[in-house]
Amino acid sequence: MAKETGRKLIAQNKKARHDFSIEEVYEAGLVLVGTEVKSLRLGRASLIDGFVMVDGGEAFLHSIHIPEYEQGTWTNHEPTRMRKLLLHADEIRKISIAVARQGFTIIPLSIYFKDGRVKVEIGLAKGRKTHDKRQAIAERDVKRELSRVEGRRSKGMK
Numbered sequence: 001m002a003k004e005t006g007r008k009l010i011a012q013n014k015k016a017r018h019d020f021s022i023e024e025v026y027e028a029g030l031v032l033v034g035t036e037v038k039s040l041r042l043g044r045a046s047l048i049d050g051f052v053m054v055d056g057g058e059a060f061l062h063s064i065h066i067p068e069y070e071q072g073t074w075t076n077h078e079p080t081r082m083r084k085l086l087l088h089a090d091e092i093r094k095i096s097i098a099v100a101r102q103g104f105t106i107i108p109l110s111i112y113f114k115d116g117r118v119k120v121e122i123g124l125a126k127g128r129k130t131h132d133k134r135q136a137i138a139e140r141d142v143k144r145e146l147s148r149v150e151g152r153r154s155k156g157m158k
Contacts, residue, residue: 004116011045012110018133020107020125026095029086030061030111030118035069035077040118042069045111052085052106052122054096059085061120064108085120098124 016022032040039045050064061083068076087095098104109121128136 004113006115008113010040010043010111010113010118011047013047013050013108015048016107016109016123016125018136019128020105020123021128021132021136022109022123022125023098023104024124025109026087026091026122026124027114028059028120028122030120031084031086032118033075033077035072035075036066037118038072039066039069039077040111040113047108047111050108052095052108054092054099054106057089057092059087059092059095059106061085061108061122064111085122095124102126 044067046065048065051062053060053062063080064083065079066077067079095106099106104124104126106122107125109123111118111120113119
């Protein structure tokens, strides 16, 4: 069998980018058991309630749901168990300082396969207030309209 290459998205937390302003993004590996990987290959996972906590110099991913593998036996995994993240020590230190001092939170943004290995994209985020969300939507709409006008001008239309 040929080795996998590229990136295949499994699940994405779209609401996270709406509810939080993402300051920094990190890519981390995940420590998984075999049936979790098989379930992920079927494209089944939910990141909605997930969060990351740093404890004792290690980062752990909590509350993401990877359903049990249907063909699994008694060795099947627990769907919402705590999973260890694989990050460099200096990245973990930097993240934990930001969480402690500046009031950031760490949330999973997406989970995907990269060259056959499961990766999680986590973001250092601050919560948004309702008026901030409205302002972000308005800014996005203005940018979209400006790009449409610019596109029409470049094509010679009005």
